[in-house]
Amino acid sequence: MPDSRAAVPAVTTIRLVYLARLREAFGRADEDMALLTAAPTVAAVLAMLRERGGVWADELAPGRAVRVALNHTVAGGDAPLRNGDEVALLPPVTGG
């Protein structure tokens, strides 16, 4: 008999953090997001955010200089996400 738990899609809950200009553009500093896909990635999260349209689609349009930090380290689009991960969206940095 197949394991009935396998039929239940895994939910990955991540914390999104928006920094500096992006925080102001989006009107929020952070939010939790539940991902229902089997193997969620950074790129999938960005696609979901763009689907909100408006300022989300504008600020995160392909080619915009936005970096993603996964658990405080810069990550690429193919980085896999796990439950409890912190995914931050960073505009170009201007310290120093």
Place this chain on the structure above:
Amino acid sequence: MPVRVQTEDFDAGREIAALRGTDPRVGAVASFIGTVRDVNDGSPVTAMTLEHYPGMTEKALAAIVDEARGRFSIVDALVIHRVGPMRPTDQIVLVAVTSAHRGDAFDACRFVMDILKTRAPFWKKEDTPGGARWVDARVSDAAAEARWGNEVEP
């Protein structure tokens, strides 16, 4: 602790004295201090606020210092970066490096500063007569990082 993020000002003389301590291997100390200008991109700047991403900032700065240790023969290094509200002439950042000879101290100090400008998660928001604005990243900063043979991420 070779990296610090703080709202308070710093005393560069005291910090450098503490960094080199009484280590007789040190024959050179190079340091850089970044300060707030009263004009940026043609607009007068009356004040600015620096924000950062707590948790990542310290990690990013420590990684830059580690990379400098791998590239140059240095004895020690210190990075202090301030956050919060600041005014023109205020100190923003201190990078200090000790080494046996001047070449490594100069090079490592410049390396840490150049990489910090493009990789450490700090953002400046300036108050100008036209209102508050987030400072845009400079193309020259990416060029400064590229000088060290690093690929600059988009």
